[in-house]
Every structure is written in C-alpha cells, then in structure tokens.
Amino acid sequence: MNGREMKLIWLRFAAPLEMILIGIIQRCFPMTDLLLGTLKNLTTFSFVALYEKAEIKAPEDKKKHLLIGVSSDRGLCGAIHTSIAKTLKNEITNLSNAGKEVMVVGVGDKIRGLLQRTHSNYFLLTFKEVGRRPPSFGDASAIALELLNSGYEFDEGSVIYNRFKSVISYKTDEKPIFSFETVAGSESLSIYDDIDADVLRNYQEFTLANILYYSLKESTTSEQSARMTAMDNASKNASEMIDKLTLTFNRTRQAVITKELIEIISGAAALD
Template identity: 85%
Template sequence: MKSEAATLTAAGKEVMLVGIGDKIRGILHRTHSDQFLVSFKEVGRKPPTFGDASAIALELLNSGYEFDEGSIIFNQFRSVISYKTEEKPIFSLETVASAESMSIYDDIDADVLQNYQEYNLASIIYYSLKESTTSEQSARMTAMDNASKNASEMIDKLTLTFNRTRQAVITKELIEIISGAAAL
C-alpha cells in the first residue's frame, strides 16, 4: 500500500486512503495521515455483513470527495496456509456512465446509475471484507495449530526430562541404600 501510494503520488495523481479496520489505520496513519479521507474502526470486530459494506459505500459516496477511479486492496484467501494481496478497481459515476458496456442501453436514468454505483461499490467492499476475514481466520487457525503442536512437543520433552531426572534420583537412592547395606 505504501509503495503504491508513493508511486501514484510521484506520478502526479492525488491519492486518498480509506482505512477499514484498526490495523490498517494504525499502520498507514503514521506515514500517510494527510492522505486519509475516512477511517472505519469498528468494522472487523464482528463478521462482516452486507449492511456494513453498504454503510461504508454510502459514507464514501457521501464524503464529498470526487474521484475518477480507485481500488480496494485486500487479502484474498487461497488456502489454509496462504493468501494473496488482491486489488479490485472501483469507478466514479461519470466513468460508469461513459463506459461502453453501458451504452448498449437506450436510456439510463441518473438515479439508476447512482443506485448501480452504490450497489457495485457495496458488493466489492462486501467481497473484500469477506475475503479478508476468511484470510485472517485462516491465519489465526494456522497459528493456533502451530502453537498447539509446539506445546505438545514441549510437553513431551519436559515429560521425558522429568522421567529421566526422577529415574536418576531413584537410582541414586538405591545405590546409597545398597552401599549402606554393604557397609554393615
């Protein structure tokens, strides 16, 4: 994210960031605080819903910031042990209205385009929230599995050490008893 923002800024483009969640805000706010448009802190504490995504989309569209295009960067789940950082494009109302695929329709009302843009943005945000949550839960599950395996190995090693130490103490006591009996 940091390198992407730096590259776009160097190319003369205005870059504004929207952070969803506490972690991304904490990481980027130190270095890019002047580029933050809005931050959503309460998202991610519970499983994401389409209502959350719709609220985020409406807040972005009603923020007053005009954009030509943007992208949502998120972690896409690949398997239990891996994820991939993905980027999905988002477009402004003007870009959507002037798209070639929209010109096949005879007449599109401005309200229909606005609703389409809101739904499209909410859908992309919902998808990215679900993928990120899945990736996070997978990483947590893998970390807990590794911790459990490490704890089991540690318990086995400590049990072996304990048994060897106990056996050494018993052997030492037996030697002392036998030595004492032989001395009599």
C-alpha cells in the first residue's frame, strides 16, 4: 500500500467524521450557551440551594457512599472517559481507606469497561445506550428512578462528570448528592419552616434527576468537543506520517531506478 492509497483511506474515514463533528459543535453552541448557562445557574443555585443553605452533610457514623460516573458508549474522544475512571479509582481508594462502604453506578459502557477488571465488585448498577442520542431529562429520570428502586440505601454520594469549558478543554468535576434520610436528618434544616416530608422527598428525588441531567449534558458536550479535537490531531498526525512514508517510498523507488540504470550502463560498457 503506497502513501496515496493510505491518504485516500484516511480521508474517507477521518475527514468526514471531523466535518460532522464540527457541524454538531456549531449547531450545539447556541443551545450550549443558553442551556448549559441556564442549567449551571439553576443546578448550582436552585436545585442544590437547599444542600448549600442548610449545610447538609452526612454524619460521621454514616458509612455508605455512592459514586456515579458519567461517561458514554462511544470512543474516539481522547482521554475523556479515562479521566472519569481515574477520578473514580482515586475516590474509591480514599473512601475505602476512610472506612466507608463504596458503591459505584456506571453511566455508559465505557466506564464499565475501564473499571470492570479491577473494581467490578464495587458496581451497583450500570447503564448502556448512553451518548448515542442527545441526552434528555427523561434519560436522567430513568437513571434516577432505577437507582431509587435498587434498594440500596446510601447516605451521601457524588456525581462525577466532565464539565465543558471550551472546544479544546474540559474539567472533571463532581456534584454532591444525599439520601432522603440524610437531608431530613440535617440539624441545619431548621432554617426552613414546616417542610413536609413528602415535599422534601420529592425535592430530593427531583434534585437527583436534575443533577444527573446537568451532568449528562455537560459530559456529552465535552465528549463531542474532545472527539473533534482528537480527530483533528489524528488528521494532522496521519498527514505527517503519510508525507514521511511518501518521501521514503519515492527515495526507495529512485534508488531502485538508479541501481537498474547503473546495471544497464555497466552491462552496455562490458559489451563494448
């Protein structure tokens, strides 16, 4: 296979994918600025406002900690999934050393694959078919409902996800989550007057779904931008490799031609 054939194969694969991703990012930017900006404000200052204002924390004697890692089922996006797996591993180690009982919920097949060999015993639930379509609140609600119906009574936890910063950068971040018992048992909750138990439970469940929805949106945007960057880098690296191979091919061909000419000239001279 020569350099031209390799270049054609690469252009058939990487170039169309890169253009598709650029189109997706360009279409997403108006929505991203509006939606993520709104979600950041709502999620940070409204959905989690009760947790912050009431300074809700799980008591020291509460041992059950839940970690939710948000990834997807798709690859070709650099280290976007590896960063989530690395953070989860560090959290599992730190919490286990502190005497906590740790369970993990994997959102996306990639995070399951990265942790399956070393941390499979920590998995409580895993979810597939993530990242193939734009995330919706219904997807987040389904994950939250499955978790609430799993029967596992956690005390507190964290949702670990990739927060979108720009087209070329993201940051692995986390949001706190708490069980209904932890929220209801908080001593600082007295700053709110007469909160009905049903209202508080609905708030806790709705907050969980909203944090998951926010995390899915941020992670999906980060993944698409990382995939576009990865394809751009791959295209540049492939072009450099193809140029080097083409140069080597041309030099080798020239050497063969030169050798054959020398043999022909030498043979003609010998006949004379």
